[in-house]
Amino acid sequence: MDDIWLILEKDMTSQIKLMARASSLVIETAKSLGSKAICVVLGSNLSSDECYRFANKEGYDSVLLIDNPYLTNYCADHYIFTLLQLLRDYHPSVIIFPSHPHFQEVAAQVAEQLQAPCALNYDNIRISKDRGIILEKVITRRQEQISVAVDSTSHPVVIVLGKDIGGPNYSVISKVPLVKSLAVELNGYLVHSRFVGVEKMDIESIDLSEAEIIVAGGGGVNTPEGWSLIQVLAGELGAKIAGSRAAFMRNFITENQIVGISGKVVSPRLYIAIGISGCNEHLIGMRTSESIICVNKEKSAPIFRYAQLGIVADLYFFLPRLIKSLQELKDNSNRDRKDNAKDIH
Ligand SMILES: Cc1cc2nc3c(=O)[nH]c(=O)nc-3n(C[C@H](O)[C@H](O)[C@H](O)COP(=O)(O)OP(=O)(O)OC[C@H]3O[C@@H](n4cnc5c(N)ncnc54)[C@H](O)[C@@H]3O)c2cc1C
DSSP, rough: OOOOOEEEEEGGGGGGHHHHHHHHHHHHHEEEEEEEEEEEESSSHHHHHHHHHOOOHHHHEEEEEEEEESSEEEEEEHHHHHHHHHHHHOOOOOEEEOHHHHHHHHHHHHHHHHTTTTEEEEOOEETTTTTTEEEEEEEGTTTEEEEEEOOOOOOOOEEEOTTTSSOOOOOOOOOOOOOEEEOOOOOOTTTOOOOOOOOOOOOGGOOOGGSEEEEEEEETTTSSHHHHHHHHHHHHHHHHEOOOHHHTTSSSOOGGBSSTSSSSSOOSEEEESSSSSOOHHHHHHHTTEEEEEEEEOOOOOOGGGOSEEEEOOOHHHHHHHHHHHHHHHHHHHHHHHHHHHHHHH
């Protein structure tokens, strides 16, 4: 069986936590298929020492470094041309990308050019004796696990991993990887786009579609004091803030943070709707959330029909108590952790 590739950007080799699960899937898959596990790092001014250390620690057989000034910043064209050039000379059977917004478009376009199967957001890869490569993903809100078998005999299989990659924990066996630098040709004649710039964005306007937890406020949050409760709650939960159009009309959120038919469609693990009635225009944007909790003082509010947990309460009464309980929980668990650390010493 041909090699299994994991594609990385320069900075990813230092993102130990992010990479550990991806590496474990790549290496387990390679082992089951009797293939070599190879990581391919794209970037400029790559440190071969750092890449070597990463590949050595994670247990890759080799690492291919593609160092080119055009790869300093992400530009889909550049990544796609780079990979297509490599794939003229190399023939991996599986190309795996870690979960990252960049990689969705790169993977899809590389697969299209190769006329290869492309699977997005799969959390597990396993090898079945009869069916070959099986990809799995769990749709929690539907309590379903989807499995697909893909054929890698005539084309490479292109896979983008999901955020919740699973699979068995593997014991890392470090290897002495082969490090190889490869040149690719990228210039203005070949690529049709160029990097223009990166702007720092207000944290609250960062893509809500990526958020795991969203705290959203609505027309019921009608004072700045009420809105600061939303902000404190979001801070305690590490959540992003959003709202209904009513919150936007009160200037509590930007247009980017409106959820609904004329705003964002979001699907977080948890959507907490506070003082939101649940009219259709809003529901369209959030009803596919895995879990919905709502707080509303009117028990007839339509939002209750969509929530797994509905709290009939005045937000000005309920939120300060909820926040206090969360803070106490956090303090207690910090204290326990400190006590445990003392016991160990
Ligand atoms: C073309 C068009 C497009 C639209 N697009 C969108 C869209 O994309 N997204 C969107 O959200 N809206 C959209 N709207 C607006 C939408 O129709 C509603 O007006 C809006 O969603 C209402 O927001 P709300 O439920 O937060 O506020 P309200 O309708 O004002 O409801 C407030 C809720 O808070 C509760 N409440 C009040 N006080 C308290 C309290 N102290 N404690 C607890 N609960 C309290 C009330 O019982 C009520 O249920 C659109 C409208 C149009 C016409």
